[in-house]
Amino acid sequence: MRSLRATLTLWYTVALMAAVIAFGITISLLQRRAGTEAQDERLTRQTSRVSSLLLQRASDGRGPLVDVTFAPRTTALRLDVVDQLSFIPGLVLVVDTAGLALYGSPEVRQLSLAATDQLRHRLLAMALDQERFAVALDRETYRFVAQRVSGAGRAIFAVAVGEEEIDPQVILQRFATSLLVVVPIILGLAVLVGWLLSGRALRPVGRMIDELEAISDGRSLHRRLPSAGPASDEMGRLSNALNALLSRLETSFGAMRRFVADASHELKTPLTVMRAGVERSLTDQKTNPEAMIALEETLVGVRHMTELVDALLTLARVDEGRMELHTEPVDLGALLSEVHETGQILGEQGEVEVSLELPEQPVVVDADSGRMRQLVMNLVTNAVKYTPAGGKVWLSLTGTAESATLSVRDTGIGIAPGDVGRVFDRFWRADLARSRTGERPGIGLGLSIARWIAEAHGGSIAVTSRPGRGSVFTVTLPLRREASQPHVMES
Numbered sequence: 001m002r003s004l005r006a007t008l009t010l011w012y013t014v015a016l017m018a019a020v021i022a023f024g025i026t027i028s029l030l031q032r033r034a035g036t037e038a039q040d041e042r043l044t045r046q047t048s049r050v051s052s053l054l055l056q057r058a059s060d061g062r063g064p065l066v067d068v069t070f071a072p073r074t075t076a077l078r079l080d081v082v083d084q085l086s087f088i089p090g091l092v093l094v095v096d097t098a099g100l101a102l103y104g105s106p107e108v109r110q111l112s113l114a115a116t117d118q119l120r121h122r123l124l125a126m127a128l129d130q131e132r133f134a135v136a137l138d139r140e141t142y143r144f145v146a147q148r149v150s151g152a153g154r155a156i157f158a159v160a161v162g163e164e165e166i167d168p169q170v171i172l173q174r175f176a177t178s179l180l181v182v183v184p185i186i187l188g189l190a191v192l193v194g195w196l197l198s199g200r201a202l203r204p205v206g207r208m209i210d211e212l213e214a215i216s217d218g219r220s221l222h223r224r225l226p227s228a229g230p231a232s233d234e235m236g237r238l239s240n241a242l243n244a245l246l247s248r249l250e251t252s253f254g255a256m257r258r259f260v261a262d263a264s265h266e267l268k269t270p271l272t273v274m275r276a277g278v279e280r281s282l283t284d285q286k287t288n289p290e291a292m293i294a295l296e297e298t299l300v301g302v303r304h305m306t307e308l309v310d311a312l313l314t315l316a317r318v319d320e321g322r323m324e325l326h327t328e329p330v331d332l333g334a335l336l337s338e339v340h341e342t343g344q345i346l347g348e349q350g351e352v353e354v355s356l357e358l359p360e361q362p363v364v365v366d367a368d369s370g371r372m373r374q375l376v377m378n379l380v381t382n383a384v385k386y387t388p389a390g391g392k393v394w395l396s397l398t399g400t401a402e403s404a405t406l407s408v409r410d411t412g413i414g415i416a417p418g419d420v421g422r423v424f425d426r427f428w429r430a431d432l433a434r435s436r437t438g439e440r441p442g443i444g445l446g447l448s449i450a451r452w453i454a455e456a457h458g459g460s461i462a463v464t465s466r467p468g469r470g471s472v473f474t475v476t477l478p479l480r481r482e483a484s485q486p487h488v489m490e491s
Contacts, residue, residue: 005199008194008201012194013190016186017190020186024175028174036166039143040145043090043132043145044132044145046089046161047145047146047160050159051159053081053084054081054152054159065081077103082103086106088105090105090161090162091160091162092105092159093105093161094156094158095120095157096156097156099120099123099124102155112138119144123146123160126146130145131145131146142163143162143166146159204239207225207226208238212225215246223246224243224246225243271305272306275302278302279299281295325367325456328367330364330366331362331363332363332397333362334362335376336406338373339380340356350389352387352390353391353392354394355394356394357395358396363398363399365404366480367457371453371456371457374449374450375450376395376408378447378449378450379450380393383410383473386410386471388412388413392410395407395408396409399479402479403477406475406477407473407474409471410471411469413467413468414465414470415463424451426445454475454477457477457478459477
């Protein structure tokens with residue numbers, strides 16, 4: 001899944017690249033415009049130079065600029081004027097009032113006859129004293145500046161100087177070439193700078209996430225997030241809002257724990273009294289047989305309520321951090337043997353076979369024997385409860401150099417894949433068959449307590465299951481330190 005930092009870096013890079021491309025296109029358009037203006041300015045100077053030359057030679061006293069030779073309609077400029085015009089670069093054309101070409105530079109003479117006629121007609125159609133225009137001649141586009149000439153003789157009408165127009169494709173090719181060189185560098189810098197900037201901007205968020213992940217249960221709600229900045233900016237407001245939320249949660253959880261603990265403690269004494277009274281009535285021979293049935297049902301309910309109160313009281317003490325473990329070296333093999341005997345009794349009632357597999361060597365852990373027995377008993381009770389008649393339950397224990405693994409496997413009804421992750425939640429039930437009023441009564445707290453016991457001993461508990469094929473609960477515990485270290489004999 002893409003992170004927020006990567007997303008910000010990506011958008012920063014895209015925005016920067018879009019800005020660079022837009023900047024490059026703008027520069028290209030401006031360069032094209034500037035090139036056209038520079039070209040027009042250069043052609044204007046050359047046109048003015050030709051016009052000034054013609055005016056100067058017309059007043060030098062050496063006669064008219066136009067010589068009439070061979071035929072009345074064949075005209076040309078004087079040779080001294082032609083010599084000077086030959087030094088002006090580009091396409092230079094001088095026409096008379098009839099539209100005949102009085103002079104054409106070598107570049108003009110290389111044009112086709114149709115192109116020359118098109119250019120002459122364009123000059124005759126001039127509406128202003130000076131015009132700038134582009135014209136396509138022989139499949140090439142040329143840029144011209146034309147100017148009327150007055151005072152150089154009645155025969156001379158206008159002059160024009162031109163050159164090939166700047167090709168937009170050339171500008172685009174230059175721009176594309178520049179992009180191919182510059183874009184990889186800019187892209188790399190954009191990714192690097194975007195990653196650094198986004199990391200710096202999100203660093204306070206990362207610290208808040210780490211702190212929130214550390215507040216994983218109700219016992220850590222007293223912790224508060226560090227200030228991420230002034231209260232006026234977004235990070236400061238976020239940290240203040242989360243701290244206020246944690247304060248409200250701490251108050252609510254504290255009130256709930258106190259209520260559960262107080263209620264469980266207050267209910268425990270009257271339930272004990274009720275249970276003792278019911279049991280005494282059941283043993284009294286004077287009790288009416290019909291009342292015995294009601295008393296037995298009452299005793300079942302009282303036992304269930306006592307079990308629920310004990311579990312709630314245990315979890316309340318766990319949440320408050322007041323539950324202590326009295327650890328000592330415990331042989332898990334012996335403990336499982338004791339639980340196995342009780343499990344066989346439970347299995348006989350439900351026609352379920354309960355077997356035990358132990359290693360040859362003892363497996364010793366530092367544990368609270370009472371709590372560890374409670375953990376295994378909860379797992380065995382659940383396995384027998386949810387295994388149909390004729391099924392099997394296996395208890396097994398294995399040990400490695402570092403840890404001990406005990407598992408409880410059954411051929412019961414199993415757990416749906418979507419429910420496996422919730423089996424350790426408090427009061428959670430997979431289906432109606434697991435309700436406390438169904439065929440498999442329970443309170444839904446046994447696995448929650450089992451998980452706490454495993455984690456309190458530095459271990460873990462996991463479950464794998466397939467519907468209709470049973471479940472496997474696996475508990476992993478660290479071995480006793482002295483047992484896990486090699487024994488060194490002193491000489």
